[in-house]
Amino acid sequence: xxxxxxxxxxxxxxxxxxxxxxxxxxxxxxxxxxxxxxxxxxxxxxxxxxxxxxxxxxxxxxxxxxxxxxxxxxxxxxxxxxxxxxxxxxxxxxxxxxxxxxxxxxxxxxxxxxxxxxxxxxxxxxxxxxxxxxxxxxxxxxxxxxxxxxxxxxxxxxxxxxxxxxxxxxxxxxxxxxxxxxxxxxxxxxxxxxxxxxxxxxxxxxxxxxxxxxxxxxxxxxxxxxxxxxxxxxxxxxxxxxxxxxxxxxxxxxxxxxx
Amino acid sequence: xxxxxxxxxxxxxxxxxxxxxxxxxxxxxxxxxxxxxxxxxxxxxxxxxxxxxxxxxxxxxxxxxxxxxxxxxxxxxxxxxxxxxxxxxxxxxxxxxxxxxxxxxxxxxxxxxxxxxxxxxxxxxxxxxxxxxxxxxxxxxxxxxxxxxxxxxxxxxxxxxxxxxxxxxxxxxxxxxxxxxxxxxxxxxxxxxxxxxxxxxxxxxxxxxxxxxxxxxxxxxxxxxxxxxxxxxxxxxxxxxxxxxxxxxxxxxxxxxxxxxxxxxxxxxxxxxxxxxxxxxxxxxxxxxxxxxxxxxxxxxxxxxxxxxxxxxxxxxxxxxxxxxxxxxxxxxxxxxxxxxxxxxxxxxxxxxxxxxxxxxxxxxxxxxxxxxxxxxxxxxxxxxxxxxxxxxxxxxxxxxxxxxxxxxxxxxxxxxxxxxxxxxxx
Numbered sequence: 001x002x003x004x005x006x007x008x009x010x011x012x013x014x015x016x017x018x019x020x021x022x023x024x025x026x027x028x029x030x031x032x033x034x035x036x037x038x039x040x041x042x043x044x045x046x047x048x049x050x051x052x053x054x055x056x057x058x059x060x061x062x063x064x065x066x067x068x069x070x071x072x073x074x075x076x077x078x079x080x081x082x083x084x085x086x087x088x089x090x091x092x093x094x095x096x097x098x099x100x101x102x103x104x105x106x107x108x109x110x111x112x113x114x115x116x117x118x119x120x121x122x123x124x125x126x127x128x129x130x131x132x133x134x135x136x137x138x139x140x141x142x143x144x145x146x147x148x149x150x151x152x153x154x155x156x157x158x159x160x161x162x163x164x165x166x167x168x169x170x171x172x173x174x175x176x177x178x179x180x181x182x183x184x185x186x187x188x189x190x191x192x193x194x195x196x197x198x199x200x201x202x203x204x205x206x207x208x209x210x211x212x213x214x215x216x217x218x219x220x221x222x223x224x225x226x227x228x229x230x231x232x233x234x235x236x237x238x239x240x241x242x243x244x245x246x247x248x249x250x251x252x253x254x255x256x257x258x259x
Numbered sequence: 260x261x262x263x264x265x266x267x268x269x270x271x272x273x274x275x276x277x278x279x280x281x282x283x284x285x286x287x288x289x290x291x292x293x294x295x296x297x298x299x300x301x302x303x304x305x306x307x308x309x310x311x312x313x314x315x316x317x318x319x320x321x322x323x324x325x326x327x328x329x330x331x332x333x334x335x336x337x338x339x340x341x342x343x344x345x346x347x348x349x350x351x352x353x354x355x356x357x358x359x360x361x362x363x364x365x366x367x368x369x370x371x372x373x374x375x376x377x378x379x380x381x382x383x384x385x386x387x388x389x390x391x392x393x394x395x396x397x398x399x400x401x402x403x404x405x406x407x408x409x410x411x412x413x414x415x416x417x418x419x420x421x422x423x424x425x426x427x428x429x430x431x432x433x434x435x436x437x438x439x440x441x442x443x444x445x446x447x448x449x450x451x452x453x454x455x456x457x458x459x460x461x462x463x464x465x466x467x468x469x470x471x472x473x474x475x476x477x478x479x480x481x482x483x484x485x486x487x488x489x490x491x492x493x494x495x496x497x498x499x500x501x502x503x504x505x506x507x508x509x510x511x512x513x514x515x516x517x518x519x520x521x522x523x524x525x526x527x528x529x530x531x532x533x534x535x536x537x538x539x540x541x542x543x544x545x546x547x548x549x550x551x552x553x554x555x556x557x558x559x560x561x562x563x564x565x566x567x568x569x570x571x572x573x574x575x576x577x578x579x580x581x582x583x584x585x586x587x588x589x590x591x592x593x594x595x596x597x598x599x600x601x602x603x604x605x606x607x608x609x610x611x612x613x614x615x616x617x618x619x620x621x622x623x624x625x626x627x628x629x630x631x632x633x634x635x636x637x638x639x640x641x642x643x644x645x646x647x648x649x650x651x652x653x654x655x656x657x658x659x660x661x662x663x664x665x666x667x668x669x670x671x672x673x674x675x676x677x678x679x680x681x682x683x684x685x686x
Binding site: 111 | 677681
């Protein structure tokens with residue numbers, strides 16, 4: 001059986017194709033202004049028998065493509081467990097959501113936490129801050145990683161933090177130190193979430209923000225346990241969604257590759 | 260056959276001083292919301308037809324009844340909270356109605372007089388008043404407030420500039436001296452009601468009113484008890500609506516209709532008939548009140564395939580779980596019983612409030628809940644802080660808990676649905 005897992009997120013649409021439980025293809029595309037159209041392109045390749053959607057566009061997909069839909073929580077838990085059977089928890093920082101999941105037996109969800117309607121501490125937050133600092137996302141992460149100190153940022157709200165950052169820039173504060181402060185504030189917030197769901201190590205850090213080396217460094221530093229960043233952190237959700245269609249979990253150690 | 264045209268209430272609404280275009284828009288929106296949330300449900304009990312009818316006439320026929328009552332010299336009292344004893348209002352010959360506080364309305368005007376970070380319930384009642392769209396408050400000869408939280412306490416000062424308001428002082432602890440203090444407030448309520456209506460409250464009238472209001476609670480208790488069955492014979496949404504309507508409707512008629520509904524539900528339980536499959540995940544919701552037409556969380560849970568089996572909230576068990584003793588014979592003893600019963604309600608405005616935690620755990624067990632959702636309106640400090648101990652107690656009892664903080668807006672429905680669906684997947 002060929003399964004397509006689609007993670008229709010706010011920033012990207014991720015696709016993973018499985019054949020008899022083995023990953024045969026994967027792709028990532030920008031969500032753009034019409035994520036369902038992006039998803040349709042993947043669906044229309046016709047390389048699947050079963051489709052499972054996750055992400056914030058899952059309900060629209062369920063109606064448009066008459067397919068199964070699972071929450072991101074279940075998708076990430078399933079995907080992370082298949083990749084790393086010894087993992088005890090999952091952190092996913094995506095475009096506008098942050099999720100922490102404490103895993104039980106066989107990748108079941110024991111507890112989870114997810115941010116509500118505000119985008120504090122998400123990929124979107126970092127994008128807005130990078131713009132306020134005149135950096136690209138990559139530049140901001142590199143500066144944060146290299147900086148010796150961080151300037152404490154007190155606001156977690158994207159709008160307030162942007163004003164705070166602008167204020168700091170106008171006061172002539174070091175942009176690298178501001179960058180580090182921003183990353184530190186997200187890490188601190190994430191660590192409290194992890195504590196609240198009693199997340200133990202090893203922790204699988206997935207989602208688009210896991211590509212940010214400064215975030216990985218700071219999350220790892222404050223976490224009591226091993227932190228694993230999957231090679232293709234962005235497609236763990238799509239992979240997990242696809243796996244939910246299978247009776248038996250996919251081969252352990254299967255890696256999702258994005259060309 | 261031609262359908263009978265719905266009566267036109269515009270003249271009555273205009274006479275009450277409502278802003279007609281805004282009010283029409285509001286009714287349209289509520290009607291649509293009700294259609295989406297309620298009329299799409301399958302296999303609803305027949306007894307819900309009564310509540311469907313009440314909803315279709317919520318600003319119509321019921322307001323007409325209040326209007327007719329007032330034209331005959333009757334007085335209507337509006338309240339926002341469980342702590343105002345309906346028995347005393349009715350014993351004086353007046354009628355008690357809940358006031359509109361369950362939807363976003365005229366927030367732009369509200370935010371000119373109170374901070375944006377005020378809880379939705381308070382902003383809503385002020386919005387309905389400022390926007391002139393609540394026919395209940397416009398029919399109320401007196402609004403009785405209470406000092407349950409700081410926000411309401413101060414909002415009543417603002418409301419008092421626009422309406423006839425009297426505020427009861429509710430203690431914040433439940434010691435002997437607090438009960439004595441509360442008892443004195445009850446005495447003052449008796450005086451106020453006698454003054455408003457010109458009627459004397461007697462042992463006979465209070466006894467009759469107590470029985471009437473208890474009967475309403477008994478009917479709701481019967482409905483609540485059937486929800487322990489698997490499959491649940493009634494959706495959480497429908498059961499919530501019954502409690503919400505209890506605040507507004509004619510008491511004897513409502514009681515009779517709810518007893519008929521309870522008969523039907525008991526039969527359903529006996530026949531093993533339910534509204535959701537027996538395998539549906541069962542959720543108990545606890546937290547801040549859900550004033551009509553706030554069905555947001557119930558709708559999310561039930562559209563995600565779960566079923567709500569209980570509400571530990573003011574629009575739920577707190578409203579009907581305790582009765583006023585009917586054993587007293589003198590007026591004084593009756594008022595003692597009323598004071599005691601009402602002070603026993605477990606609201607987070609009290610400290611300590613461990614009774615609520617006990618209720619949540621007990622109800623979760625009795626109703627066979629698979630998980631508990633703690634629901635609080637943003638900026639309701641007391642419930643938000645208490646959510647931590649509720650969550651701890653639920654988890655200690657071996658049940659998963661989910662905390663939701665939200666308001667009346669629909670912008671977070673997507674994210675809330677994800678959290679609720681993931682919670683149901685986890686159970």
